[in-house]
Amino acid sequence: MKELKQIINECKELSFDLNFTRAKKWKEEKPGRVLVGYMPIYFPREIIHAAGGMPVGIFGGGDRKQIIKGDAYYQSYICHIPRSIMELALDKHMDHIDGFIFPSICDVIRNLSGIFKQHKLGKFVKYMDFPQNFLPQIGGVFYQQEMEHVLEYIKEINGVEVTTEKLNHSIELYNKNRQLISLIYDIRQEYPWRLSIEDVYHIVRAGTVIPVEEHNEILEQVCAHIKQNIGVPQDKIKVVISGAFCEQPAVGLIKAIEEAGCYVVDDDYMLGSRMILGDIDATTNKPLEAISNSYINQSQYSSSIYDVHNPKENRLAKIVKDRGANGVIFASASFCDPSLLDAPIFQNAFNKMGIRYIAFQYSENINQFKVIKEQVGAFSDSIKLWEDEPAAVSNINLTATDSCKH
Amino acid sequence: MSQEAQKEKSMILQKEMVEGLFNDLAQAKELGKKVCYTFIPGNLSELIRTFDMLPVYPEINALQSAMRKKSGGYIKEAEKNAHSEDVCTYVKCDVGMLMKGNIGPTGTKIPEPDVLLLSYTGCFTFMKWFETLKREYPNAKVIMVHTPYQENAKMTPQMVEYMVKQFKEEVIPQMEEVTGIKYDEAKLQRMLALSKEAEDWITKIFDTTKHKPSPIDAYFAGVYYIGPINIGFRGTEQAVEYYKELYNEIQERIRLGLGPITPEGEMKEEKYRLVVEGPPNWTSFREFWKIFYDMGAVIVASSYTKVGGVYDMGWRHDPSRPLESLAEYCMNCYTNLNIPQRIDLLSKCITEYQADGYVTNSIKSCNSFSAGQLGMMREIEDRLEVPVGFIESDLVDPRYFSYSNIKNRLESYFQMLAQRKMLEEQESQ
Numbered sequence: 001m002k003e004l005k006q007i008i009n010e011c012k013e014l015s016f017d018l019n020f021t022r023a024k025k026w027k028e029e030k031p032g033r034v035l036v037g038y039m040p041i042y043f044p045r046e047i048i049h050a051a052g053g054m055p056v057g058i059f060g061g062g063d064r065k066q067i068i069k070g071d072a073y074y075q076s077y078i079c080h081i082p083r084s085i086m087e088l089a090l091d092k093h094m095d096h097i098d099g100f101i102f103p104s105i106c107d108v109i110r111n112l113s114g115i116f117k118q119h120k121l122g123k124f125v126k127y128m129d130f131p132q133n134f135l136p137q138i139g140g141v142f143y144q145q146e147m148e149h150v151l152e153y154i155k156e157i158n159g160v161e162v163t164t165e166k167l168n169h170s171i172e173l174y175n176k177n178r179q180l181i182s183l184i185y186d187i188r189q190e191y192p193w194r195l196s197i198e199d200v201y202h203i204v205r206a207g208t209v210i211p212v213e214e215h216n217e218i219l220e221q222v223c224a225h226i227k228q229n230i231g232v233p234q235d236k237i238k239v240v241i242s243g244a245f246c247e248q249p250a251v252g253l254i255k256a257i258e259e260a261g262c263y264v265v266d267d268d269y270m271l272g273s274r275m276i277l278g279d280i281d282a283t284t285n286k287p288l289e290a291i292s293n294s295y296i297n298q299s300q301y302s303s304s305i306y307d308v309h310n311p312k313e314n315r316l317a318k319i320v321k322d323r324g325a326n327g328v329i330f331a332s333a334s335f336c337d338p339s340l341l342d343a344p345i346f347q348n349a350f351n352k353m354g355i356r357y358i359a360f361q362y363s364e365n366i367n368q369f370k371v372i373k374e375q376v377g378a379f380s381d382s383i384k385l386w387e388d389e390p391a392a393v394s395n396i397n398l399t400a401t402d403s404c405k406h
Numbered sequence: 407m408s409q410e411a412q413k414e415k416s417m418i419l420q421k422e423m424v425e426g427l428f429n430d431l432a433q434a435k436e437l438g439k440k441v442c443y444t445f446i447p448g449n450l451s452e453l454i455r456t457f458d459m460l461p462v463y464p465e466i467n468a469l470q471s472a473m474r475k476k477s478g479g480y481i482k483e484a485e486k487n488a489h490s491e492d493v494c495t496y497v498k499c500d501v502g503m504l505m506k507g508n509i510g511p512t513g514t515k516i517p518e519p520d521v522l523l524l525s526y527t528g529c530f531t532f533m534k535w536f537e538t539l540k541r542e543y544p545n546a547k548v549i550m551v552h553t554p555y556q557e558n559a560k561m562t563p564q565m566v567e568y569m570v571k572q573f574k575e576e577v578i579p580q581m582e583e584v585t586g587i588k589y590d591e592a593k594l595q596r597m598l599a600l601s602k603e604a605e606d607w608i609t610k611i612f613d614t615t616k617h618k619p620s621p622i623d624a625y626f627a628g629v630y631y632i633g634p635i636n637i638g639f640r641g642t643e644q645a646v647e648y649y650k651e652l653y654n655e656i657q658e659r660i661r662l663g664l665g666p667i668t669p670e671g672e673m674k675e676e677k678y679r680l681v682v683e684g685p686p687n688w689t690s691f692r693e694f695w696k697i698f699y700d701m702g703a704v705i706v707a708s709s710y711t712k713v714g715g716v717y718d719m720g721w722r723h724d725p726s727r728p729l730e731s732l733a734e735y736c737m738n739c740y741t742n743l744n745i746p747q748r749i750d751l752l753s754k755c756i757t758e759y760q761a762d763g764y765v766t767n768s769i770k771s772c773n774s775f776s777a778g779q780l781g782m783m784r785e786i787e788d789r790l791e792v793p794v795g796f797i798e799s800d801l802v803d804p805r806y807f808s809y810s811n812i813k814n815r816l817e818s819y820f821q822m823l824a825q826r827k828m829l830e831e832q833e834s835q
């Protein structure tokens with residue numbers, strides 16, 4: 001087994017390899033292999049895998065890519081990620097990627113799919129319209145058709161016909177992947193000092209640009225390491241990060257939050273890798289239906305999913321409770337409509353529930369975190385200071401707020 | 407009939423329709439009518455009317471608040487309540503108005519919704535907006551219609567089927583439940599026939615800009631023309647009558663060789679013909695328009711007048727396929743077209759209406775329109791070699807309308823157009 005440090009370093013390299021070298025190498029190893037890029041948030045990667053392809057997460061250039069050309073495409077009041085994705089495309093970082101998927105998350109990503117079409121980037125460009133209707137016979141069928149459409153595109157490239165067996169096998173592999181990531185979060189809930197959130201981030205992100213089989217091995221080793229009693233606990237509060245599901249904050253910012261006195265025990269940084277809660281049925285003879293049912297019934301809350309019948313504020317409050325967190329940090333990418341439009345809903349509810357929070361905005365390429373660090377530090381101090389105070393009144397039945405001092 | 411009287415007739419008709427609707431809304435309870443909040447792009451007016459409900463359009467309230475100079479205060483109110491500075495100002499204006507008692511444009515309180523009909527097209531913000539409203543109106547029933555995006559530049563049979571299933575299994579049964587009225591397809595079909603008729607007239611009306619001088623302004627005046635069809639009168643005799651009347655008035659203008667009417671009277675000389683992409687600014691609507699007509703610029707087509715439906719490519723409601731046709735309608739609104747489709751549509755307008763230029767008004771808080779506009783602009787410039795202009799403003803946030811910036815930019819743009827015209831004239835001599 002590799003040393004934890006070595007694994008982390010390798011993941012660090014992989015997750016910010018903006019040339020997607022590992023994916024490229026994988027493709028070259030065998031004819032008929034295809035690479036399919038997908039933009040942030042969720043995408044059912046299983047189907048790409050079953051079609052002999054590799055899904056490649058494209059999460060922007062972070063603070064590693066200077067934006068020059070991309071700025072000519074997006075006005076200053078549009079978030080940063082579409083311009084950094086354009087920069088990657090125009091600078092030919094993604095030339096070996098065969099097709100691109102733009103999951104429906106917001107109007108920016110949606111229109112970015114059009115710009116990709118306009119520039120004829122890749123062999124196909126698919127805007128993946130996730131259903132906002134949650135009846136299996138309506139939205140579920142539509143979702144399956146959307147997946148079939150993606151599969152048609154891949155088949156046009158490599159001629160691969162997906163079978164039930166292949167799909168079930170891929171589902172199993174991704175189930176394993178989700179289980180292991182989940183285990184990391186569960187261990188960290190108790191022992192957050194064993195692995196920093198920055199390391200978790202790199203480990204999970206690496207999984208979006210390498211074959212799932214390899215990622216599962218990495219995760220198994222990480223889990224074996226952190227099951228050991230390693231590291232030294234520090235006096236930090238526990239927090240959940242919410243709102244950073246698309247444009248990713250710079251790693252320096254991810255790190256700064258923990259350095260400022262918070263253990264991040266849950267987050268939505270790489271939400272797509274954790275979107276489905278629990279396993280997808282890998283034993284049916286209708287695997288696409290199984291995937292679609294999992295989306296309908298087992299999705300994590302998200303700003304891209306209409307939620308009226310399962311309000312997101314209660315779902316986030318439950319995470320806070322289950323993780324034993326002391327509060328929430330709302331981190332939104334600047335100008336991120338879905339995140340910013342959700343903020344008042346969360347914050348009004350949390351005011352009533354007595355869950356403490358702070359909110360700030362970032363952009364993927366900022367590397368000055370002083371102010372945010374101060375803010376987070378003050379937040380952590382104030383929580384520590386009020387530790388003995390009873391929780392404020394909560395208007396929903398949440399014993400979780402016992403640990404959320406107000 | 408004199409020119410003046412004819413001009414007034416369509417305006418009077420429109421005024422009567424709008425006032426009638428707001429009066430009915432003010433008395434919704436007494437009239438025993440259910441109230442349905444919904445949005446303009448992809449609005450299911452005919453279906454709402456089939457169930458005898460009264461529609462409320464939050465975007466219309468917001469834009470009217472802006473025109474009455476109230477939006478600034480409402481937006482601040484929402485921002486005090488955790489709403490970000492950077493999101494769609496329609497939402498904040500609406501939320502702020504709600505917080506201040508929900509007094510509508512006519513000074514009466516807007517009734518609470520019985521139904522929040524989330525038939526949204528081409529914009530994610532709509533979804534978030536109703537999630538917010540649902541928390542304000544917990545008793546309202548939210549009925550969701552998911553309209554697939556025309557990602558591949560087409561409406562596939564599967565997309566239509568998906569929507570029809572939503573209508574049949576979710577929308578109609580829930581509307582029946584709320585209103586206690588049984589779904590009457592024949593009634594819907596009759597309305598759809600009228601919709602088709604109104605759409606024919608609208609297409610003809612916006613097509614009159616082919617004339618030189620153009621008898622209408624298809625952006626600044628166009629927003630008034632699309633009013634009735636956008637705010638729930640599609641499918642009514644009134645709307646057909648209004649559009650017929652309007653068309654006749656415009657024909658008369660053409661016969662007399664007249665240009666568009668502006669707030670300061672007839673536009674004298676048509677110097678430049680433009681196509682505009684993007685919504686207008688509502689807080690300084692008149693000043694904004696004035697910059698154009700003072701320079702002799704007339705807008706011969708705009709994308710904004712197509713948010714409530716794109717009819718110029720020949721699509722019409724079809725009474726023989728009522729629900730399929732509603733589905734196609736929803737998918738066929740401007741912001742539900744993908745970027746290459748938008749480029750093609752605008753290019754067609756520029757060519758067919760012989761525009762001299764293309765201007766983008768980029769709205770700070772509307773990603774649905776704005777994200778991608780720069781790429782569109784570049785493509786149109788390359789494809790048609792037409793001079794492009796770019797300005798920035800906002801829908802209803804007065805803080806983001808800088809008169810002098812916009813004026814300066816447009817003046818330089820008009821200078822460029824003037825030079826180009828001169829060169830063209832020299833070349834042709």
Ligand code: SF4
Nearest residue numbers: 079106246247336337
């Ligand atoms: S950061 Fe937000 S607004 Fe920007 S593309 Fe992502 S989800 Fe959309």
Ligand code: SF4
Nearest residue numbers: 494529531772773774
């Ligand atoms: S973002 Fe644009 S399209 Fe969407 S509601 Fe706001 S103004 Fe309308």
